[in-house]
Amino acid sequence: MPKQILKAHKIRLYPTDEQQIFFAKSFGCARFIWNKMLGDKIDHYKTTKTTLNNTPAQYKKEFEWLKEVDSLALANVQQNLRAAYSKFFKQGAGFPKFKKKGIKDSYTTNNQKGSVAVTKNTVKLPKIGHIKVKIHQSVNGLIKSATISRTPSGKYYVSLLIETIVNELPKTHSNIGIDLGLTDFIVLSDGSKVANPKFLSKLQAKLAREQKILAKRRAAAKADQRKLSESRNYQKQRIKVAKVYEQITNSRKDFLHKLSFNLIKNHDVIAIEDLNIKGMVKNRKLAKAISDSSWSAFT
Incomplete structure (x- = not known):
């Protein structure tokens, strides 16, 4: 019987020098917003014993260079930080930590009306356009989001979260x-x-x-x-x-x-x-x- 699932599809990216600069800015801004929001939350709680509901938008007024990257990347940082706090309070996970440069550099954006798309030899991303790729498997389904990452050795990848239909495996009775x-x-x-x-x-x-x-x-x-x-x-x-x-x-x-x-x-x-x-x-x-x-x- 067919069923709807969310499936991850990871693809190697081959960005130009200019695109690598954009990715570096995006990784840096995502890391900055995480650390800034987390630090302000901690300081606010120490002073008032209440939770600070801060957003990326309020920091753009003070740090205008944040406007140079995909706004959805910063919005996803806010969601991830909120989720990390929720896991800490409700599931007993560790308290959110500050992020260091060069360790798990990444950011996530969302597909809005085709802003994230895959062609034969490129992946289109918001605010940067088409990046060269090598597709080894066809990408079938609705793209929900894209997480761009850089490994410590300097390789770039995009992980697409795809909503797709698959057939259930036959019963083995084992x-x-x-x-x-x-x-x-x-x-x-x-x-x-x-x-x-x-x-x-x-x-x-x-x-x-x-x-x-x-x-x-x-x-x-x-x-x-x-x-x-x-x-x-x-x-x-x-x-x-x-x-x-x-x-x-x-x-x-x-x-x-x-x-x-x-x-x-x-x-x-x-x-x-x-x-x-x-x-x-x-x-x-x-x-x-x-x-x-x-x-x-x-x-």
């Missing part, structure tokens, strides 16, 4: 239980096992080597009294380290996606043991192995 492990990634109740790929362990030597070189580049820049942002050798090596991390992350995501899809396709009911993963990670002897296994991402 139930399965799953135990998580470190030697084996999972052990199924039918006796079968899936080996732990240990992506971090496989690339640990390469990562350590690149990080050692990065430390030398940092020390050299410090000795020359240069900012790290101005040291070409440091920045080149930083990207090399980032690429190793991305290789580990992408390998994990691909493994988990294929494994979870296979389990869902072949079983109607899946039961998995309930582990206190956050508590277990506090054990220094287990932390690295558990993090490498990515139990949290799987469950």
Whole structure:
């Protein structure tokens, strides 16, 4: 039976130098608004013991350069901050944190009357127009929003949230239980096992080597009294380290996606043991192995 779902579709972007400048401004403005609104909320509560209902619009009067980016990007920051506060008060999540430059640079915009669209070799975004892409899979459905991001190694992506219709998988009349492990990634109740790929362990030597070189580049820049942002050798090596991390992350995501899809396709009911993963990670002897296994991402 067909059903309506929201599906994410991630596409690599190839922006021009001018478009990269616009993205950098947008990431910076989104981060600024988050930090400014969060800081003002904290200060207001300390003084009055009441909640401050601030909005991005009020800051545009003082900081006019905020008008240079997509207004919906700033509006989404407000919604995300509101959601973070809600999770803190209602779900026991951690208190919202200030954002640092270069860590998860991104912003989200919404599709309004075709302002976000996909063609054969471009993606159209508000206030910037068409950006070159390489489409490997067709994008079918109604685009609701687009999140643009930049990885630490300098790659750009857009994640489209799409409302689409899919057919439900046929019933298999099969139930399965799953135990998580470190030697084996999972052990199924039918006796079968899936080996732990240990992506971090496989690339640990390469990562350590690149990080050692990065430390030398940092020390050299410090000795020359240069900012790290101005040291070409440091920045080149930083990207090399980032690429190793991305290789580990992408390998994990691909493994988990294929494994979870296979389990869902072949079983109607899946039961998995309930582990206190956050508590277990506090054990220094287990932390690295558990993090490498990515139990949290799987469950």
